[in-house]
Amino acid sequence: MSGTAFLDRLKARFGDKITGANMTAIDPWIEVSPAGLVELCRYLRDEADLKFNMCNCVTGVDYFEPDAKKAAKTEWQPHLEVVYHLSSITNKTSLVLKVNLPRWKDDKPGELPEVPSVAGVWSTADWHEREVFDLVGVRFTGHPDLRRILCPEDWVGHPLRKDYEMPLEYHGIRGR
Amino acid sequence: MASQLDDPRIIEFDVRTDEMLVNMGPQHPSTHGVLRLVLRTDGEIVSETTPHIGYLHRCAEKIGENLTPRQWIPYTDRMDYLAGMNMNLGWALTVEKLMNLELPEKARHLRVLIAELNRIASHLVGMGAYGLDLGTFSPFLYAFREREKILDLFEEVCGARLTYSYITVGGATADLPTGWLQKCEDFLDQLLPVISEYHMLLTSNAIFVRRTAAIGLLSAEKAIDYGCTGPVLRGSGVDYDLRRDGEQRYTEMYDGYAFEVIVEKDGHYPKDHDYPAVPKSAVLGDCWHRFYVRMLEVMQSIDLVRQAIDRYSTATGSYGEPVKLTEKLPKGEAYMETEAPRGQMGFYVVSSGGGAIPWRVRARSSSFCNLSVTHDLCRGCLIADVPAIVGSLDIVMGEIDR
Numbered sequence: 136m137s138g139t140a141f142l143d144r145l146k147a148r149f150g151d152k153i154t155g156a157n158m159t160a161i162d163p164w165i166e167v168s169p170a171g172l173v174e175l176c177r178y179l180r181d182e183a184d185l186k187f188n189m190c191n192c193v194t195g196v197d198y199f200e201p202d203a204k205k206a207a208k209t210e211w212q213p214h215l216e217v218v219y220h221l222s223s224i225t226n227k228t229s230l231v232l233k234v235n236l237p238r239w240k241d242d243k244p245g246e247l248p249e250v251p252s253v254a255g256v257w258s259t260a261d262w263h264e265r266e267v268f269d270l271v272g273v274r275f276t277g278h279p280d281l282r283r284i285l286c287p288e289d290w291v292g293h294p295l296r297k298d299y300e301m302p303l304e305y306h307g308i309r310g311r
Numbered sequence: 312m313a314s315q316l317d318d319p320r321i322i323e324f325d326v327r328t329d330e331m332l333v334n335m336g337p338q339h340p341s342t343h344g345v346l347r348l349v350l351r352t353d354g355e356i357v358s359e360t361t362p363h364i365g366y367l368h369r370c371a372e373k374i375g376e377n378l379t380p381r382q383w384i385p386y387t388d389r390m391d392y393l394a395g396m397n398m399n400l401g402w403a404l405t406v407e408k409l410m411n412l413e414l415p416e417k418a419r420h421l422r423v424l425i426a427e428l429n430r431i432a433s434h435l436v437g438m439g440a441y442g443l444d445l446g447t448f449s450p451f452l453y454a455f456r457e458r459e460k461i462l463d464l465f466e467e468v469c470g471a472r473l474t475y476s477y478i479t480v481g482g483a484t485a486d487l488p489t490g491w492l493q494k495c496e497d498f499l500d501q502l503l504p505v506i507s508e509y510h511m512l513l514t515s516n517a518i519f520v521r522r523t524a525a526i527g528l529l530s531a532e533k534a535i536d537y538g539c540t541g542p543v544l545r546g547s548g549v550d551y552d553l554r555r556d557g558e559q560r561y562t563e564m565y566d567g568y569a570f571e572v573i574v575e576k577d578g579h580y581p582k583d584h585d586y587p588a589v590p591k592s593a594v595l596g597d598c599w600h601r602f603y604v605r606m607l608e609v610m611q612s613i614d615l616v617r618q619a620i621d622r623y624s625t626a627t628g629s630y631g632e633p634v635k636l637t638e639k640l641p642k643g644e645a646y647m648e649t650e651a652p653r654g655q656m657g658f659y660v661v662s663s664g665g666g667a668i669p670w671r672v673r674a675r676s677s678s679f680c681n682l683s684v685t686h687d688l689c690r691g692c693l694i695a696d697v698p699a700i701v702g703s704l705d706i707v708m709g710e711i712d713r
Contacts, residue, residue, distance in 0.1 A: 160644070161643055162645060188535050190538060191657055192675040209663070218659070220659070224535055224549065229558075257538065258533075258537045258683070259536070259537055262680070262683045270372070284364065285364065285365040285368040286365060286368065287365070294370060295372060295376075
């Protein structure tokens with residue numbers, strides 16, 4: 136199935152929940168709204184001719200330029216992206232899904248943006264979403280056990296945010 | 312009048328022991344590094360396992376946002392430190408995919424040669440350490456004896472014994488030294504007969520079989536659901552190997568190489584070597600099969616290295632000059648997975664364009680996904696089986712915590 140035919144099929148089924156796509160990128164990606172994510176993922180996994188049965192990777196990318204001079208030149212508005220790399224072991228195909236999120240929920244700094252968890256669709260997503268929550272700061276609603284995974288539980292902040300600052304001290308250890 | 316105590320079943324129910332939380336690790340010898348498992352046990356039975364990771368977190372991804380791709384190569388070494396070459400290769404291929412670089416033929420064969428040799432070294436440690444987990448010390452020494460020779464070969468190639476940074480974006484840092492191929496071939500001739508010794512020591516050892524057969528059963532569906540890859544996935548009978556099924560940029564390296572994916576098909580493994588038969592008590596997807604797949608992959612890699620030596624010595628072109636240290640990255644993003652010894656190692660690079668430093672780098676660790684299935688495998692097993700199960704996943708904590 137060609138990329139555009141596949142995209143048309145998804146658009147026909149999910150309508151405006153598919154918010155964008157780039158089929159000519161190195162890894163073609165489809166952007167989906169948070170509301171349609173779980174439904175789309177279930178469809179991709181269960182449809183007989185698609186069978187995206189493996190979730191390879193879940194990543195969060197922070198698009199924010201702390202330097203005001205450079206920020207004026209960027210093509211994008213500050214936002215967060217959650218990227219899902221899927222593949223099908225049966226059909227040997229791969230697909231990239233993206234979800235676009237604000238950096239803070241309702242623009243209140245400190246309030247993490249929310250996206251529904253796909254841990255119920257692929258169990259791999261369980262730990263990967265915990266990692267994204269820990270390092271990038273995205274709250275996955277409906278996740279069975281959303282705790283920090285790599286950083287200690289009492290760590291402050293999300294290190295892979297572009298405006299993250301290392302704490303001055305942690306339990307008596309100098310940070311910076 | 313008969314009291315309640317006359318019924319033996321009720322007494323049995325009454326003497327249930329208290330539940331206990333047992334901390335295993337992070338300094339436990341059988342946890343392959345700094346893994347902490349919290350076991351909820353009732354007597355000898357484990358009812359719940361909670362892995363705690365992150366003790367080796369070195370912020371590799373954050374560091375990658377401040378370095379150029381070639382500068383980040385040494386950090387990939389330190390992820391899976393038992394297979395540094397394979398990590399270098401994964402990252403180099405990802406960046407080459409973003410830059411759309413094509414490599415000369417000779418460079419591709421050199422990469423196959425080096426990567427497969429490192430796979431042998433890595434599986435040997437996996438085998439030796441697994442014996443150690445199960446309480447036998449000698450296979451570990453035998454495995455390290457052979458691995459040491461591979462490290463000697465690598466030392467001659469790049470000067471390092473563990474963290475090589477040899478394969479890099481654009482090719483490799485240097486060509487193979489003269490006379491090295493002969494040494495490599497001599498080593499392979501010497502290794503092949505030793506493999507049957509390993510089989511005698513472990514694979515067909517009655518105690519080993521009792522400790523691993525039908526323990527830690529992982530069904531194919533569950534393996535895929537949890538994103539398990541590599542020998543763990545193939546040990547569950549899923550016919551999937553990125554060297555054959557991966558992206559074209561990766562599989563074209565293996566174009567023309569004769570190899571069969573090591574997986575049980577219709578109750579048989581590919582038959583091209585002498586190896587012990589599958590014991591009757593072993594069930595597909597158990598610890599024994601995962602171990603066995605690894606052992607057969609050593610033989611397969613020996614074959615692949617031999618083929619690579621032949622091709623490399625007749626190939627044309629250069630060994631692949633590395634790109635400039637500050638080579639500019641085009642705008643875009645690329646994700647790529649390669650078949651590392653422990654499974655599919657994925658790297659993701661996002662570049663905003665205009666600079667040599669990527670906007671975001673991400674490493675998808677194979678051991679990370681393989682470990683996430685532990686709580687499922689350990690449910691209802693004995694405490695003594697926990698090291699057997701965790702060991703059969705062959706994890707490296709450096710790769711999990713990054």
